[in-house]
Amino acid sequence: MSIPLAERLRPTALDDFIGQEHLVGSKGVLRTAIESGHLPSLILWGPPGTGKTTLAQIIATQSNRPFYQLSAIHAGVKDVREVIDKAKKGDGLFTTKNPILFIDEIHRFSKSQQDALLQAVEKGWITLIGATTENPSFEVISALLSRSQVYILNPFNKQDLELLLHRAMATDSILKNKKITLQETEALLQFSGGDARKLLNTLELVCNNIETEGETITNALVQSLIQKNPIQFDKSGEEHYNVISALIKSIRGSDPNAAVYWLARLIEGGEDVKFIARRLLILASEDIGNANPTALILANNTFQAVTTIGFPESRIILSQCVTYLASSPKSNAAYMAISDAQKRVEETGALPVPLSLRNAPTSLMKSLGYGADYPYAHNYEGNFEAHEFMPDEVAGTKFYDPGNNTRENQLRTFLKSLWGDKYNY
Secondary structure, three states, X not given: OOOOHHHHOOOOOHHHOOOOHHHHOOOOHHHHHHHXXXXXXXXXXXXXXXXXXXXXXXXXXXXOOOEEEEEOOOOOHHHHHHHHHHHHHXXXXXXOOOOEEEEEOHHHOOHXXXXXXXXHHHHOOOEEEEEEOOOHHHHOOXXXXXXXXXXXXXXXXXXXXXXXXXXXXXXXXXXXXXXXXXXXXXHHHHHHOOOHHHHHHHHHHHHHOOOOOOOEEOHHHHHHHHHHOHHHOOOOOHHHHHHHHHHHHHHXXXXXXXXXXXXXXXXXXXXXXXXXXXXXXXXXXXXXXXXXXXXXXXXHHHHHXXXXXXXXXXXXXXXXXXXXXXXXOOOOHHHHHHHXXXXXXXXXXXXXXXXXXXXXXXXXXXXXXXXXXXXXXXXXXXXXXXXXXXXXXXXXXXXXXXOOOHHHHHHHHHHHHHHOOOOOO
C-alpha cells in the first residue's frame, strides 16, 4: 500500500516543523516546555491540517516518552482505562517517565469518557495531549480543562504553505522521480483552505494524474484535474469558513434576508448546529451588546434549545435568532472596551490594586490601610459616591464609550450625570 504524501512528509523534529512560530519557534512557549522537560497535559486546538497530530508525535519523540494514541471516534472508556493501567504498571518498559496519551478529536469524547481521564492526569500517571477542532471551552469538561494548558494552532499562512509545497517537490523521492516542475501555486493554495494535509493530498493527486515526465504544474492544470475529481474535495475547509463569515457579516449589516439565506446554506451543508449557535452567541455580545441586551439572552437560549433538540427542528429556532439579531440595533462598544482594556494591561503590566479597594479580612491588613476610605455606594444618595477605582497610572481612562443608539445613549446620559467630565461621556 502506498503511503500518502502527507504521511511521508510528516516531520519528526521541531526544527523541521513548518509554521506555528508562537508555539514551536525559537521562543515558542511549547518548545520551551518540551526542552525544559516540564511538559503539562495540554489541549491542541486548531482547524484541520494545522499539525496537531504531528506535534503530539514530535513531543513524545523529543521527550523520550512512551506514546499511546486513541481516536475519540472509535475509543471508549475501556480503551482509556487500559492505557491508564499500562501507564500505572509501567508495562515493563518504563519506570521514570510517564507516557503520553494522545487523543485525537477529544471533543467527541462524552463526559463519562473525559471523566475517566481525570485521576490519571491529576496523579501524573499520564501526560494527556488532546487534539480538537472545536472550542475546548464548550467541548472539554471544566475539570479536565483546568488540569491542562490550551495551545491554539493557527491556519497556515501562504508563506508556510508554499514552503511546504517546495519542500515536498524537493525532498520526496516519489515526486522527484517524476521530474515535475512546480510553476504556479495559487490554485493549490486555494483548494487547501489553509489545511496542510489537504494541500499535500491535492499536490499528490495532481502529480499522480500527470503522465508526461517533466511536465509543469500550473494553476490551469490544477483546476482542470481537480474538476475531474470533485469527490476528493469536500467543503469543510475554505467554503465552510466563507459561508459562516457571510452569515456573520449579514447579521452585522442588519440584513435578515441575506442572513437567513446563509443560515440555510449552512444547514443544507450539514453544519453542526452547536457551531452555528455558538457563533450567534458571540455575535450577540460583540456586535449588538448593550444596544439590545435581550439579544444575548435570546442567543444563549437558542444555544441551549438547539443543543437539546438538534436538527431538523432547530432550523426554526436558529431562524428566529438570526432574523432577530439581524434586525437589532448594533453596537460593538463592549467589545472595543475589553479590547482596549486588555491592550492597556499588556502595556502597563500588573499594576497594584489601590489600597481602598483591597479586601481586609485580618487586623494586619486593616492596619496597613487595606480597604481604608472605600465609600460603600449604597450608603450615599443615589447609591453613588465618586471614587477612583483604577490604579493611578490609568486613572481617568475611558474604556467603555457607549454606542450611538437609543439604549446606550441612555447609559451615556446616566454615566455623565454621575461622573461629570471625568470620562468625557
